[in-house]
Amino acid sequence: MAFEPVLTQNVGKPGILTVAGYRDAGGYAALRKALGMTPAEVIEEVKKSGLRGRGGAGFPAGVKWGFVPADTDQPKYLVCNADESEPGTFKDRLLMEKDPHQLLEGCAICCWAVGANTTYIYIRGEYTEAADILEEAIRDAYREGILGDDVLGSGFKLDIQVHRGAGAYICGEETGLLESLEGRRGQPRVKPPFPAIVGAFGKPTVINNVETLCNVPHILTRGADWFRGIGTDERNTGPKLYCISGHVERPGTYEVPIGVTLDELIDLAGGMHKGRALKAFIPGGASAAILPASQSHLNMDFDSLAKAGSMLGSAAVVVMDETTCLVRATWRLAKFFSHESCGQCTPCREGTNWMQMTLKRIEDGHGSEADAELILRMSRNMSGTALCALADAAVGPVQSLVTNFREEVDEHIRRGGCPLPPVPFFENGASH
Amino acid sequence: MADAPLPSREELLVGVRERLAPLRDRYPTTEALTIPALHFAQALCGGWLPEAAIDAVAEELQLAPASVYGVVTFYDLFHLSPVGRHRLRVCTNLPCMLRGADEIMAAIRDELGVGEGEVTADGRCSYTHFECLGSCDTAPMMMLDQEYRENLTPDSVRRILKELD
Numbered sequence: 313m314a315f316e317p318v319l320t321q322n323v324g325k326p327g328i329l330t331v332a333g334y335r336d337a338g339g340y341a342a343l344r345k346a347l348g349m350t351p352a353e354v355i356e357e358v359k360k361s362g363l364r365g366r367g368g369a370g371f372p373a374g375v376k377w378g379f380v381p382a383d384t385d386q387p388k389y390l391v392c393n394a395d396e397s398e399p400g401t402f403k404d405r406l407l408m409e410k411d412p413h414q415l416l417e418g419c420a421i422c423c424w425a426v427g428a429n430t431t432y433i434y435i436r437g438e439y440t441e442a443a444d445i446l447e448e449a450i451r452d453a454y455r456e457g458i459l460g461d462d463v464l465g466s467g468f469k470l471d472i473q474v475h476r477g478a479g480a481y482i483c484g485e486e487t488g489l490l491e492s493l494e495g496r497r498g499q500p501r502v503k504p505p506f507p508a509i510v511g512a513f514g515k516p517t518v519i520n521n522v523e524t525l526c527n528v529p530h531i532l533t534r535g536a537d538w539f540r541g542i543g544t545d546e547r548n549t550g551p552k553l554y555c556i557s558g559h560v561e562r563p564g565t566y567e568v569p570i571g572v573t574l575d576e577l578i579d580l581a582g583g584m585h586k587g588r589a590l591k592a593f594i595p596g597g598a599s600a601a602i603l604p605a606s607q608s609h610l611n612m613d614f615d616s617l618a619k620a621g622s623m624l625g626s627a628a629v630v631v632m633d634e635t636t637c638l639v640r641a642t643w644r645l646a647k648f649f650s651h652e653s654c655g656q657c658t659p660c661r662e663g664t665n666w667m668q669m670t671l672k673r674i675e676d677g678h679g680s681e682a683d684a685e686l687i688l689r690m691s692r693n694m695s696g697t698a699l700c701a702l703a704d705a706a707v708g709p710v711q712s713l714v715t716n717f718r719e720e721v722d723e724h725i726r727r728g729g730c731p732l733p734p735v736p737f738f739e740n741g742a743s744h
Numbered sequence: 745m746a747d748a749p750l751p752s753r754e755e756l757l758v759g760v761r762e763r764l765a766p767l768r769d770r771y772p773t774t775e776a777l778t779i780p781a782l783h784f785a786q787a788l789c790g791g792w793l794p795e796a797a798i799d800a801v802a803e804e805l806q807l808a809p810a811s812v813y814g815v816v817t818f819y820d821l822f823h824l825s826p827v828g829r830h831r832l833r834v835c836t837n838l839p840c841m842l843r844g845a846d847e848i849m850a851a852i853r854d855e856l857g858v859g860e861g862e863v864t865a866d867g868r869c870s871y872t873h874f875e876c877l878g879s880c881d882t883a884p885m886m887m888l889d890q891e892y893r894e895n896l897t898p899d900s901v902r903r904i905l906k907e908l909d
């Protein structure tokens with residue numbers, strides 16, 4: 313069955329950044345439809361679709377919306393997570409820059425469903441272009457009566473505000489994000505209470521990823537059954553954006569039914585860089601376990617990847633060819649996590665640093681025979697012992713290096729150095 | 745080594761207040777304005793936050809200067825010391841590394857003749873490596889001031905540096 317893009321169907325259409333252009337493409341019909349339904353009916357439809365969060369954890373969106381208390385006088389909030397800092401991930405940027413009204417429409421439908429009158433779009437500080445485009449789209453939407461005191465003449469009130477972050481991966485973690493939004497250091501909170509009950513400014517809050525919310529208008533217009541018909545099975549439904557980077561000919565964002573295999577994705581991306589052989593890949597961003605080439609036939613969906621000991625995460629697929637030193641690659645990720653640990657929990661603060669130092673010494677030829685076991689022990693001590701999932705994320709790639717590529721680690725230690733010196737990417741290299 | 749003189753305390757207070765005015769009724773607390781206020785203050789000070797700027801933000805939002813300082817130190821986009829007139833943030837995370845980010849860093853080091861985090865003698869440039877900037881499909885890449893520069897090569901990055909004012 314040929315697959316027509318859904319989330320990226322408007323990319324490149326002239327005028328699509330304006331309300332008028334978006335309307336011409338059929339936009340804001342879903343919001344109008346939702347406003348004619350009861351909030352409970354909207355939540356039910358999203359539940360039925362099986363839509364799972366696209367930010368990393370894969371939690372069912374409709375179920376999350378259902379946790380927000382319906383009968384309360386408190387203000388409620390929607391926070392759209394546009395922090396997109398997971399290494400390898402660049403899909404949300406595309407959605408915001410190329411079709412901002414699709415996101416605004418998704419936010420508006422979510423707010424109607426949970427009874428929120430304010431959305432904050434928390435966007436990473438580096439995404440200045442996306443933030444400018446969103447702000448312009450929001451101004452237009454106010455002018456056109458889509459936002460403000462009387463959304464599409466329904467009497468429903470909705471404000472959307474873009475909030476720019478300032479450079480910190482941990483602000484993508486939902487409670488770190490809330491701390492940051494409230495004006496503090498982005499240090500994650502203890503859960504429970506969950507944000508649905510005590511979230512932004514102490515009030516009930518839904519937090520959803522950009523791509524998750526962009527799916528919502530399509531579920532409303534085309535129906536939950538249509539959505540469920542796309543994907544691997546009833547637990548893994550809908551269209552999905554995969555970000556493919558690294559050693560392929562055409563890195564980029566590709567929209568396909570959830571559950572594509574790596575082999576299919578590499579084909580879409582024009583094949584391996586310079587026709588080299590695949591060595592390993594990361595299916596879901598820096599936090600996911602690294603898999604060997606032999607797993608390239610797996611369906612990259614939530615459950616199939618979890619079964620293989622990795623995860624779909626943010627669907628950031630990093631492809632590494634036969635010239636790649638996996639110790640060095642993993643060290644770079646470990647260094648990232650060490651830099652980004654917020655420092656509240658000892659196992660995470662200390663463990664991430666020890667991991668990167670251990671990998672560095674192995675790569676530099678000073679590894680000892682006990683190091684592989686040391687890494688596994690550190691991984692155990694960091695798993696499930698810290699406040700948020702960053703510690704587990706840091707364990708993901710590092711532990712998989714030892715479990716899936718033990719021979720390469722041992723060879724570094726045996727030889728007293730890297731058996732795979734870096735191959736220059738550019739023909740002439742950098743001049744010296 | 746920022747070449748423009750820093751704004752006075754009064755100018756800072758007025759400047760930050762002006763820019764915050766349209767945001768005030770958008771949040772239920774004033775503390776939520778901390779990060780927006782710091783962005784505004786940093787822009788007024790040529791890309792970094794001298795103590796006076798942190799004090800001005802604290803005063804304007806009625807927060808303790810120490811807590812505002814704590815916020816500043818948490819985020820990579822805020823700077824506590826002067827930066828070059830142009831700032832290069834070069835992504836060296838894995839997807840960029842796989843496509844030659846280290847060669848880009850080497851070319852920049854050669855061209856500017858200073859180390860990471862230092863400012864060139866004429867105050868023109870400073871550079872640092874950075875974590876993933878969400879543009880791995882156009883790797884290797886960097887952020888030049890507020891702009892993304894993508895699909896870099898050692899040659900193109902040298903050319904970009906030569907053309908900077």
Ligand SMILES: Cc1cc2nc3c(=O)[nH]c(=O)nc-3n(C[C@H](O)[C@H](O)[C@H](O)COP(=O)(O)O)c2cc1C
Nearest residue numbers: 365366367393395396397484485486520521524701
């Ligand atoms: C360390 C860490 C970083 C995260 N970064 C992001 C991010 O950049 N973007 C995002 O949408 N979710 C991120 N998440 C997941 C969020 O905590 C949260 O699960 C998500 O925003 C919920 O939205 P969803 O259900 O629509 O996926 C991160 C989680 C962790 C633990």
Ligand code: SF4
Nearest residue numbers: 654656657660698700
């Ligand atoms: S696990 Fe790490 S990042 Fe998360 S709260 Fe603890 S120290 Fe901070």
Ligand code: FES
Nearest residue numbers: 835840877879880
């Ligand atoms: S790794 Fe460089 S932009 Fe993502």
